[in-house]
Amino acid sequence: MTDGPRVSAAALELASGETYASGEEVFVTASVVKVDILTALLLGARDEGRDLTGAERAHAEAMIVCSDNDAATALWQVVGRAAGLDAANARLGLTRTAADARWGLTRTTAGDRVTLLRTIFAPGGKAASVLDAPARAYVRELMERVVPEQAWGVPARAPGGP
Template structure:
């Protein structure tokens, strides 16, 4: 659903981007998942498909303001794809998913379930994108150091929490945010079944006016998502627009992250993010609407 009239997020943005080495335009990960023959993975996204998708994304972004990047993992086939991961992006409220992951794992280490008050905080943080609730949970996990430690312990190495208590200025790459989604939703991962279902329930029931972004790629599928939107002070008020989530589309379970910055208006950024998500999902799911046919969309 396209957003209209969402209130702005007020986050202190004090961080400067850390230095990062340039990443490849397309970054395939280890191909096969347990129990899957490699041939299935290879057939899921051929080099021709990758090149065609690269070209379609490049062609679309050529006339768009700002910059954007994406990563997607097809859990059904094992295929991975990443695009334009050259420098990190500010996460804004997408960072709330990282906080949720660290918080749930903290509770598991303490061997206890969330209290009613903690559940209220987590629910409002994800469903309502409530910044005060996110701030309180961020303090609970140990702030910047606690989040960094949690992510590093999970092998998520290219995400840098913002300075002080500025969780919204956390910087990351799309592939790292896909890794966050993997750890949060993997049945064999570190999050318990109870907490995994709870997290997906929250992300599947965000407020209607926040149900935009990667959901555009799954109009009739299952969607669990979290978005971030912010007129960034360090970009002279230009918009950071991000969307991450789990989609079930045409029999494929997809984890996808699309990050963008420097859009002149919120809706411009949303249009960019949604179009990139649709192009990537069409390719990975083998939709009858091919990349070439999608060029005019």
């Protein structure tokens, strides 16, 4: 007898801030971890009291807008690889996300994905103290510009999405 399908789903109602979740399965992130990498980059720059460099902005845009893996790898190095990503994700309240030595093999839950999206899209609360308004706006702006061939999932349903 085989096990049934592994399913985990979560949703965030932006107007009320309520989260709906079902299942605690852990899955490999693949490219969705690129948003984690970007938020880790922004947190690190803020901690250092600086803006992103031109190269970091170029890599961030390519990574999010075009899902460029080389850009993600370059920023993965900047944020401190797995240890740096884990530290940033802990600050964001992602309790079930664990980075791998290879960024695309990071593991997460649907609930943690919603926690990250709340940090980016929902105003106020913990999000404002961890990731400031300009940083959240920057992430949203890049996510809203995702190229059509990469427009699936959250950007396809977000305000301004395709």
